[in-house]
Each structure stands twice: as structure tokens, then as C-alpha cells.
Amino acid sequence: MNDSKKQIKTRFAPSPTGPFHVGGVRTALFNFLFTRNVGGEFLLRVEDTDTERSLKKYEDEMKEALEWLNIEYDSAPVRQSERTKLYSDYLQKLIDSGHAYISKEEEGERDEVIRFKNSGKVVKFQDEIRGEIEFDTTELGDFVIAKSIEEPLYHLAVVIDDHEMGITHVIRGEDHISNTPRQILIQEAIGAERPIYAHIPLILGADKSKLSKRHGATAVLQYREEGYLPEAFNNYLALLGWNPGDDREIFTLEELISEFSLSGVQKGGAIFNQEKLLWVNRQHILNLSDHDFFHHVEENIPADLKKLPNYNTKMLKKILPLIRERTEKITDITKMGDEGELEYYFEQPGYFAKGLLWRDDEDLEISKKHLKHAQETFEEIDEESWNRDMTKGMIWEYATEQGRGSVLWPLRYALSGMDRSPDPFELAEVLGKEETLSRIDVAIDRIEEEGSGI
RNA sequence: GGCCCCGUCGUCUAGCCUGGUCCAGGACACUGGAUUUUCAUUCCAGCAACACGGGUUCAAAUCCCGUCGGGGUCACCA
Numbered sequence: 001m002n003d004s005k006k007q008i009k010t011r012f013a014p015s016p017t018g019p020f021h022v023g024g025v026r027t028a029l030f031n032f033l034f035t036r037n038v039g040g041e042f043l044l045r046v047e048d049t050d051t052e053r054s055l056k057k058y059e060d061e062m063k064e065a066l067e068w069l070n071i072e073y074d075s076a077p078v079r080q081s082e083r084t085k086l087y088s089d090y091l092q093k094l095i096d097s098g099h100a101y102i103s104k105e106e107e108g109e110r111d112e113v114i115r116f117k118n119s120g121k122v123v124k125f126q127d128e129i130r131g132e133i134e135f136d137t138t139e140l141g142d143f144v145i146a147k148s149i150e151e152p153l154y155h156l157a158v159v160i161d162d163h164e165m166g167i168t169h170v171i172r173g174e175d176h177i178s179n180t181p182r183q184i185l186i187q188e189a190i191g192a193e194r195p196i197y198a199h200i201p202l203i204l205g206a207d208k209s210k211l212s213k214r215h216g217a218t219a220v221l222q223y224r225e226e227g228y229l230p231e232a233f234n235n236y237l238a239l240l241g242w243n244p245g246d247d248r249e250i251f252t253l254e255e256l257i258s259e260f261s262l263s264g265v266q267k268g269g270a271i272f273n274q275e276k277l278l279w280v281n282r283q284h285i286l287n288l289s290d291h292d293f294f295h296h297v298e299e300n301i302p303a304d305l306k307k308l309p310n311y312n313t314k315m316l317k318k319i320l321p322l323i324r325e326r327t328e329k330i331t332d333i334t335k336m337g338d339e340g341e342l343e344y345y346f347e348q349p350g351y352f353a354k355g356l357l358w359r360d361d362e363d364l365e366i367s368k369k370h371l372k373h374a375q376e377t378f379e380e381i382d383e384e385s386w387n388r389d390m391t392k393g394m395i396w397e398y399a400t401e402q403g404r405g406s407v408l409w410p411l412r413y414a415l416s417g418m419d420r421s422p423d424p425f426e427l428a429e430v431l432g433k434e435e436t437l438s439r440i441d442v443a444i445d446r447i448e449e450e451g452s453g454i
Numbered sequence: 455g456g457c458c459c460c461g462u463c464g465u466c467u468a469g470c471c472u473g474g475u476c477c478a479g480g481a482c483a484c485u486g487g488a489u490u491u492u493c494a495u496u497c498c499a500g501c502a503a504c505a506c507g508g509g510u511u512c513a514a515a516u517c518c519c520g521u522c523g524g525g526g527u528c529a530c531c532a
Contacts, residue, residue, distance in 0.1 A: 015532045154532050178527045247480045276482045405491040420493035
């Protein structure tokens with residue numbers, strides 16, 4: 001009788017019968033956050049009593065996903081398929097004590113199963129999230145708890161394991177509410193203590209029904225492939241059904257742990273919103289240290305880019321902020337590279353002269369004139385004071401007079417060779433004075449070679 | 455259909471327990487505008503909800519009842 005000192009223990013108990021999906025991790029995450037917050041022990045239990053459908057592949061995938069997300073469990077996973085002896089001992093006791101019996105069946109796969117002797121009472125339990133819930137168990141009848149003495153079924157195994165493992169808090173999806181009375185009945189029959197229950201709301205698809213395979217990209221590891229950061233994914237998932245009670249939305253895992261509480265958990269289901277996840281991901285990308293972001297960039301830029309003769313990490317570091325500004329998912333970095341938005345930092349871009357023409361101008365002679373002006377102006381800047389503010393300051397007045405688009409577009413295009421890119425002053429800064437002037441030169445030459453007429 | 459859970463902007467939510475400060479706050483998305491041309495940022499503004507009906511009360515998003523709606527679950531799956 002030392003309940004006050006009793007160690008809090010929770011468990012995440014998935015069944016490896018399919019790809020590990022979003023609903024599953026969210027349950028794992030809530031268990032994990034709750035447990036770390038109160039300083040308890042978080043256990044993993046693999047519910048693989050259904051030998052037909054359970055696959056090791058799915059179990060491994062699930063563990064890999066938890067590892068990716070830094071959801072750590074405290075000891076080696078318990079696998080139900082390895083504890084049949086335990087279950088049959090309990091089963092035998094249940095039969096001996098008259099709480100269960102071998103039942104002759106007329107329908108179904110076999111002619112004998114083991115049923116629980118249900119007294120049909122009203123079961124009441126307190127749910128941490130929903131308050132008191134009451135069920136009349138009469139309608140459940142004598143439900144089946146094992147296919148045979150060697151083959152326990154879900155409800156039996158759950159109750160025995162939670163008891164044996166010393167689980168104090170059962171935090172699981174709302175879809176288990178109606179399983180609870182059955183499990184309480186078994187608990188009472190084996191003399192197990194009743195854990196505290198907390199049924200968390202479901203994650204819903206766009207059609208408001210329980211998220212499942214048919215809703216598309218629900219496999220957790222797919223989000224890793226798509227370029228989401230684990231901390232962002234956890235953050236978004238935590239916000240689906242939980243909130244800190246104020247307006248904060250961006251949290252590290254550590255912050256989630258210290259803020260989490262079951263009292264902040266929502267009752268109603270929540271629709272999974274890909275767009276908000278993307279936004280959360282971007283916020284986390286913005287919060288990455290330069291060192292970490294650089295690491296991601298280096299890992300994700302296309303190999304072709306690294307093969308460029310002038311490729312160097314010094315330049316890569318310089319353009320880090322420009323890349324980060326355009327990154328929502330880590331995979332965007334690869335995409336940028338593939339779409340030629342990175343190459344021009346490392347080599348003179350190739351393009352046709354007509355690209356240098358501002359949309360409102362009629363003639364490339366105008367572009368040429370502005371480029372020459374820029375060239376002459378920039379020439380006067382010292383290497384040491386070459387930066388975006390300087391180049392911009394030197395040409396701004398001229399650009400305003402002549403038409404900013406007319407002056408700035410050809411300049412930017414000369415430096416990037418692309419319809420879209422950072423502004424010319426950013427580009428000039430990272431490219432340096434020498435390269436900038438050289439590219440302007442090339443642009444002027446190109447106009448002369450191709451002729452100014454369009 | 456039985457049983458159970460839930461019901462605030464399109465979505466995630468604050469507020470509800472301890473009625474008045476809420477003609478309901480924040481965020482995503484969307485629309486419009488601004489900043490230094492293009493892309494991307496950033497900033498500002500706008501749009502938009504208490505499911506409905508009764509009741510209690512001086513006063514209800516908040517308490518009570520009912521209706522409707524949505525979801526979950528009803529396996530020798532978990």
C-alpha cells in the first residue's frame with residue numbers, strides 16, 4: 001500500500017498489421033509526452049497475437065518511425081507472441097475459478113472457444129479526458145477471450161499485460177472506449193488493479209472519418225521521405241488534439257514534454273491538415289542553427305551540383321540564407337538544385353539575350369545601356385566594401401529615374417540567367433565584385449552578338 | 455439499428471469547470487494591399503464560427519433539457 005510512491009508507467013501497444021500511420025504515432029507521442037512530463041516509465045508492447053496478420057516488417061517500420069521522431073521507450077519491447085505461457089496460465093485460472101469456460105460452438109472457424117462468464121453488470125469508469133463513462137455490459141454477453149488455451153485474444157492479452165507490466169495509465173485512441181468495459185470485467189476477474197484511463201480523440205481524414213489507408217499519405221515514414229523534420233512532425237501532431245492553453249504553436253520536443261498535460265487534451269476528433277504541417281515544418285527549418293541547416297543542404301543538393309568545377313562549400317555557406325528563405329521541406333533543397341536555381345552561384349549561367357529584356361521595354365539596347373551603367377558604377381566600389389547595400393546604394397537613384405524594372409531586371413538576369421531568383425544585390429554580394437562584373441560583361445557581349453532586335 | 459463519445463471561423467483551436475471583461479481571441483488556408491523590378495520572404499488589412507430549440511438567470515458560447523448532426527464501436531482483428 002504505497003500508492004503515493006508508485007512509479008507511473010504507460011505503454012504504447014500497437015498491432016503490427018499494417019504500415020505505421022499518423023494515428024498510431026500521435027498515440028505514442030501523447031503517451032511519451034505525458035510520461036516524460038511526470039517522470040514515469042514509457043513502455044512499448046507489440047500486440048501480435050493475431051499471427052495471421054502481424055508482420056515483423058511492420059513492427060520494424062514502427063520502431064524505425066519512433067526512432068526517427070525521438071520517441072524513446074524505456075526498455076526492450078514486450079511482444080505478446082512470446083508470452084503465450086503467461087496467458088494460458090491466467091486462462092487456466094480463470095477457467096478454474098469459473099470466470100471463463102470452454103464453449104462449444106456451432107458457427108465460426110472452430111468448434112470450441114473460451115468465453116468469459118459475464119455477470120452483466122453496469123461498469124462505470126472515470127476517463128481523464130471525458131469524465132465518467134458508464135456501460136451496461138449485459139449486451140456484451142459471454143464474449144470470447146481466447147480461441148484456445150494457447151491462443152489468447154486481444155482483450156485478455158491486454159489486461160494481463162497491463163497488469164503484469166504494472167501499467168498505471170492507459171492512454172489510447174477514442175476508438176477503444178467501447179473496449180474498456182470488457183477489459184475492466186476481465187481485470188476484476190483476475191484481481192488486477194484498474195489503471196487510469198485517458199481516451200484521446202481520433203485523427204480524422206478530410207471526410208471526418210477515422211484516418212486510414214484510403215486517406216492517402218498516412219504512413220509516418222513517408223513524411224521523413226518528403227522532407228519533414230521530426231521535431232516539426234511531433235510539434236504538429238501534438239497540436240492536433242492538445243494545446244498549451246495559450247497562443248504558442250512552435251515547440252521543441254523538450255518544450256512539449258514540459259508543457260504537456262492531459263488536461264489540455266481536446267475531446268473532439270481533429271482533421272489532419274497537411275498545409276498547417278507544412279507551415280510548422282517551415283518554422284522549425286527557420287529555427288535550425290546555421291550549422292544544422294548547412295548539414296541538411298549539403299546532404300540534399302543534387303550530386304550534379306557538387307560535380308561543377310567551381311563548386312565549393314564556401315559559396316554554399318554564403319547562400320544558406322537565400323536557400324533557407326525558400327525551403328519549406330528539406331526536399332525543396334533538392335528540388336531547387338534540380339530546377340537550376342542553385343547552379344548559377346557556381347558558374348556563369350547560359351541564356352539567350354532576349355531574357356535580359358525587361359517586360360516593359362521594347363529594345364535590348366535599353367538593357368545594354370543600363371548594364372553598362374551598372375558596370376561603370378560598380379567598377380568604382382572597393383572589393384572590401386562590396387556588399388548588397390553598397391551596390392544598391394550606388395545604383396538606386398539611377399534605377400528609380402530610369403525605371404526600376406528596366407534597370408534591375410537585366411542586371412539580375414545577367415547574374416542568374418533565370419526568370420526567378422533572389423534580387424540582384426543579394427546575388428552581387430555572394431558572387432563578389434569580380435564575378436559580378438564579369439557576368440555583366442558577358443551579358444553585354446551577348447546582346448551585341450545576338451543583336452538588339454527581337 | 456443498439457450502445458458510447460463528440461459538436462466554437464473551411465481547418466487546428468482559446469474561452470466553457472468558477473455565467474457578465476466575448477456583437478467570441480490566436481494560427482493555417484484564402485483575398486486585398488505594402489516593402490526594393492522577378493521568385494521567395496516579411497509586414498499590414500480583410501473574410502469567416504458559438505449546430506438548432508426550449509429553459510434557468512438581470513445576464514449564457516459558458517448551466518439544464520430536448521432535437522439535429524458527426525464520429526466510434528458492435529469479430530473465433532487489434
